């Protein structure tokens with residue numbers, strides 16, 4: 091079972107946030123990473139396998155090569171990934187009135203790398219790396235606290251999963267304006283779509299003060 095013992099909630103409102111393409115840029119640097127390996131992503135559908143192709147003849151590479159590229163990318167994430175605009179101002183300000191926990195979908199073996207990168211950026215909030223559904227973990231993070239909760243993610247299935255386990259949670263769908271996200275499944279109706287953290291921050295604050 092995923093260890094959450096390092097998370098200490100203070101009883102203030104809680105923000106649970108995804109990391110890739112919400113806190114740190116993912117799809118844009120991953121595409122640059124592919125290019126450095128003479129590969130590219132063809133935005134034909136919302137999946138990597140079959141759409142990651144060789145630059146020279148556009149032959150799709152195997153699932154194994156795609157997975158390896160993702161693992162290598164996470165291994166070298168500090169060299170590629172940078173924070174989204176407004177993250178470095180919005181998060182520290184929100185942290186003055188809320189607890190923040192990062193819930194990232196990534197093989198846990200790369201959690202140390204991500205922790206180092208986030209710490210270098212001054213984003214010292216606790217982080218959990220899982221490959222399982224986010225709803226049950228979000229529910230465990232909240233534990234028995236009755237504080238207002240916000241969940242921020244760029245993926246529809248994660249928003250849906252958290253909605254199932256935390257029905258009172260404010261869901262924010264935040265994604266970069268990428269061609270990949272344009273093909274992704276639409277967020278659930280109950281999620282509020284926001285462009286970035288500058289737009290998200292006042293919505294989060296009014297959710298907290300309405301509680």
Ligand SMILES: [Mg+2]
Nearest residue numbers: 108110111244
């Ligand atoms: Mg994400």
